[in-house]
Amino acid sequence: xxxxxxxxxxxxxxxxxxxxxxxxxxxxxxxxxxxxxxxxxxxxxxxxxxxxxxxxxxxxxxxxxxxxxxxxxxxxxxxxxxxxxxxxxxxxxxxxxxxxxxxxxxxxxxxxxxxxxxxxxxxxxxxxxxxxxxxxxxxxxxxxxxxxxxxxxxxxxxxxxxxxxxxxxxxxxxxxxxxxxxxxxx
Amino acid sequence: xxxxxxxxxxxxxxxxxxxxxxxxxxxxxxxxxxxxxxxxxxxxxxxxxxxxxxxxxxxxxxxxxxxxxxxxxxxxxxxxxxxxxxxxxxxxxxxxxxxxxxxxxxxxxxxxxxxxxxxxxxxxxxxxxxxxxxxxxxxxxxxxxxxxxxxxxxxxxxxxxxxxxxxxxxxxxxxxxxxxxxxxxxxxxxxxxxxxxxxxxxxxx
Numbered sequence: 001x002x003x004x005x006x007x008x009x010x011x012x013x014x015x016x017x018x019x020x021x022x023x024x025x026x027x028x029x030x031x032x033x034x035x036x037x038x039x040x041x042x043x044x045x046x047x048x049x050x051x052x053x054x055x056x057x058x059x060x061x062x063x064x065x066x067x068x069x070x071x072x073x074x075x076x077x078x079x080x081x082x083x084x085x086x087x088x089x090x091x092x093x094x095x096x097x098x099x100x101x102x103x104x105x106x107x108x109x110x111x112x113x114x115x116x117x118x119x120x121x122x123x124x125x126x127x128x129x130x131x132x133x134x135x136x137x138x139x140x141x142x143x144x145x146x147x148x149x150x151x152x153x154x155x156x157x158x159x160x161x162x163x164x165x166x167x168x169x170x171x172x173x174x175x176x177x178x179x180x181x182x183x184x185x186x
Numbered sequence: 187x188x189x190x191x192x193x194x195x196x197x198x199x200x201x202x203x204x205x206x207x208x209x210x211x212x213x214x215x216x217x218x219x220x221x222x223x224x225x226x227x228x229x230x231x232x233x234x235x236x237x238x239x240x241x242x243x244x245x246x247x248x249x250x251x252x253x254x255x256x257x258x259x260x261x262x263x264x265x266x267x268x269x270x271x272x273x274x275x276x277x278x279x280x281x282x283x284x285x286x287x288x289x290x291x292x293x294x295x296x297x298x299x300x301x302x303x304x305x306x307x308x309x310x311x312x313x314x315x316x317x318x319x320x321x322x323x324x325x326x327x328x329x330x331x332x333x334x335x336x337x338x339x340x341x342x343x344x345x346x347x348x349x350x351x352x353x354x355x356x357x358x359x360x361x362x363x364x365x366x367x368x369x370x371x372x373x374x375x376x377x378x379x380x381x382x383x384x385x386x387x388x389x390x391x
Contacts, residue, residue: 022334124236142233167199171193
């Protein structure tokens with residue numbers, strides 16, 4: 001990436017008119033994936049991601065650079081998504097239908113988009129059956145490829161706990177996939 | 187090691203050389219643990235594949251529209267004193283823009299082919315400088331391809347060399363290699379700069 005995060009932060013702080021595009025290109029997909037892994041629902045995740053990205057823009061003046069921009073955004077995403085999840089559990093509204101997905105991507109046709117969603121859907125479904133703290137740690141490590149140190153900072157837990165929780169989470173997810181193999185064998 | 191210990195060690199994913207041999211020996215005789223090992227591999231592969239899960243296009247659109255609405259809202263809420271200052275700045279900017287248009291017209295006479303589309307900003311590391319060529323407005327709600335180009339600019343504001351290009355198709359990058367040679371930048375000093383462009387989709391210009 002050739003525009004450094006410090007330039008991005010500076011551009012966001014002075015409310016540079018063109019910076020929102022670049023900010024979205026760099027962090028929008030990551031925020032969406034994280035929200036999706038916590039909420040397990042594309043419509044909720046999309047809504048949550050929009051709130052997170054907007055929240056980052058509104059609170060960027062308070063960003064002091066004590067953590068990296070990436071870890072700061074991840075923390076905001078996880079907090080927002082967790083709150084949203086609690087609210088949704090209360091409302092007991094966790095449905096998702098293909099009709100609700102916006103299929104108007106200019107870069108790919110609706111069929112390719114739906115196919116890609118279907119492929120991701122398998123792992124999202126498997127994650128949905130795990131405990132929330134397992135989902136988060138797995139996505140942070142395996143999908144976003146964060147170091148143990150970064151995960152420890154984001155989740156406010158010791159590195160030893162990161163290792164042990166990650167191992168338990170991997171086994172729990174593997175168990176979900178093993179069940180699926182068996183179902184296919186039947 | 188028993189089955190539970192073997193599974194824990196495999197899931198921890200940090201086996202030493204000796205442990206690896208022990209685990210391999212166990213797996214060759216234990217189908218249940220072998221099944222877990224395969225499931226662990228599939229799970230990891232699937233999590234990595236999640237990286238290709240892009241947000242729906244509506245998210246980008248909705249976010250940029252919300253930012254644009256927020257900007258307009260903030261402008262309307264400016265208090266009196268700030269309005270005066272803002273009007274002063276706007277006045278000065280209009281004057282500057284007129285000068286720039288004159289320079290631009292001189293540098294890019296009407297009919298210049300391949301007129302650049304939208305130029306957003308030039309970033310030297312740590313500060314942001316407004317570009318002067320071409321003096322195009324930024325369309326916040328516009329959908330488009332974001333390209334960033336790391337380039338060397340000489341003391342006359344002309345591009346000397348492209349160091350790196352990111353974003354956009356090869357065709358688009360090639361087109362902008364040609365365009366950049368024609369552009370003039372307003373920079374305080376020669377050096378390397380990062381240019382960020384938003385190129386609208388065809389028909390949205």
